[in-house]
Amino acid sequence: MAQLPYIEPEDADPVTKQVYDDAEARFGMVLNIFKISGNAPEIAEKMWQIYFDILREGPMLDWYTKELLILKSTKMGDCLYCVTQHEVVALREGVTVEKQRDIVGAIYRQSPHYTDAERAILDLTAHVMIDPEEIPADVWARVKEHYSDGQIVEIAVTIGAYLQVSKFGDALGVKLEEVWYGHQPVLFVEEPPESPGTKHLLDEFMAQTPVGG
Amino acid sequence: MPVVAPVENPTEDEAREAYAAAEAHFGHVPNLVKALGSNPVFCKSITEFVIQALAEGRVSWAFKELVVLKTCRAMGSYYAYGAHERLAHDLGNSAERIGDLANSIWETSDAYTDAEKAVFELVNQIAVDANEVSDELWERLRSHWDHGQLLELAALITTFINIGRTADTLGVADPVLFTKPVAAG
Numbered sequence: 001m002a003q004l005p006y007i008e009p010e011d012a013d014p015v016t017k018q019v020y021d022d023a024e025a026r027f028g029m030v031l032n033i034f035k036i037s038g039n040a041p042e043i044a045e046k047m048w049q050i051y052f053d054i055l056r057e058g059p060m061l062d063w064y065t066k067e068l069l070i071l072k073s074t075k076m077g078d079c080l081y082c083v084t085q086h087e088v089v090a091l092r093e094g095v096t097v098e099k100q101r102d103i104v105g106a107i108y109r110q111s112p113h114y115t116d117a118e119r120a121i122l123d124l125t126a127h128v129m130i131d132p133e134e135i136p137a138d139v140w141a142r143v144k145e146h147y148s149d150g151q152i153v154e155i156a157v158t159i160g161a162y163l164q165v166s167k168f169g170d171a172l173g174v175k176l177e178e179v180w181y182g183h184q185p186v187l188f189v190e191e192p193p194e195s196p197g198t199k200h201l202l203d204e205f206m207a208q209t210p211v212g213g
Numbered sequence: 214m215p216v217v218a219p220v221e222n223p224t225e226d227e228a229r230e231a232y233a234a235a236e237a238h239f240g241h242v243p244n245l246v247k248a249l250g251s252n253p254v255f256c257k258s259i260t261e262f263v264i265q266a267l268a269e270g271r272v273s274w275a276f277k278e279l280v281v282l283k284t285c286r287a288m289g290s291y292y293a294y295g296a297h298e299r300l301a302h303d304l305g306n307s308a309e310r311i312g313d314l315a316n317s318i319w320e321t322s323d324a325y326t327d328a329e330k331a332v333f334e335l336v337n338q339i340a341v342d343a344n345e346v347s348d349e350l351w352e353r354l355r356s357h358w359d360h361g362q363l364l365e366l367a368a369l370i371t372t373f374i375n376i377g378r379t380a381d382t383l384g385v386a387d388p389v390l391f392t393k394p395v396a397a398g
Contacts, residue, residue, distance in 0.1 A: 003346075003348075003351040003355075003363075004360050004363055004364060005360065036364070037364060037368075039360040039361050039363070039364035040271060040361045040364040040365050040368070042265065042270075043265065043270075043364065043365055043368045046258075046261055046262040046265045047262060047368060047372075049258045049261070049262070050255070050258045050259060050262060053254050053255060053258050058254075059252065059253070059254040059255075060252055078342070078344060079344075128378065128382050131289075132290075132378055132381035132382045133289075133381065135382070140216060148251075149217040149218055149251040149252075150217075150251040150252040151252075152216060152217050152383075153217055153248070153249050153251055153252035153255060153256075153383070154252050154255060156379050156382045156383050157249070157252070157255045157259065157379055159378070159379075159382070160375040160376070160378045160379035160382070161375055163371075163374060163375055163378055164371040164372060164374055164375035165371070166343065167339050167343040167370075167371045167374060168343075168367055168368065168371040170343035170344045170346075171335070171338075171339045171343040171346050171367055171370075171371070172364075172367055173346070173351075195342050195344045195345065196344075196345065197342065197344030197345045198344045201344070
């Protein structure tokens, strides 16, 4: 169980219900992280709009590219909940398992699966996650070679938003939904989590039997 | 010069709406909003989200500002620290309540209640490793605050982790957030 109750759709007030309907239209289900936010509907409404804006094509970046940023940042943040879900979403958007595997550490820098533009924004992501005060000038130069100002805003916002949602869900103890049981993790197999809490959650998750066989 | 060029006079609807909302709430358009101006969709959703956070809520705005300050300190992110200190003061916090947030002084300070100290503990743990917040701390938090307040606090802490990181990445400074008077509700 999480640290606060999940507010189920049948118990939700109209504002929360609208957020749930939007989430369901986008993701085919109401995830636990939405249900926990039903404890404060006025916050959920504004908060999730940012994620609805990220998880789609555009406005200035393609969804595929944003999934690379999400995988990189949430892996570095040791967020099992985010990484598991986004391995599936990224695959659906066309990011192959081989390419996903190469995103950990610095493998992507040498990997044939990545373009120079992608390598530049993954370098940026790593620096932003570790210390935004230490982003080297050559990283910015490479990013700016490939992306416009509006796209750079979208890149920075996507990394910041996934830093937020990782910490939000993990702090509240939001658990992966049964629908993910049986998923073969890619990133955490390539490089195990550092956080003892995430290690424990990963072991728990791996021991689950897929629902419906 | 920041990484992206600030937009002074937006032409697209979403950005214009965001600038108008920011003007109404803050009294002017903060630099972070202008930095996001080249991406009108995110300029709007992030501005509206921050406006919602920087106001009275389920938890008093005066205390929320102390949580914002502690979050900035815990994350080493000072993009708008001075502005939030000023805001915390204008909302009625004493100099002691603002100053004692530093390092571990809050732990032994008389300026805070146990309920408030439990929130600062949550801030520090989220900053270091959000996966390691103990059940014991959550029990204490739930004994002081209701579910809606705790959701608001978790959202607030992580929002300012997000906003601070985004602003630091883009090289934005907002030494002044509010140019109109604020008052505790």
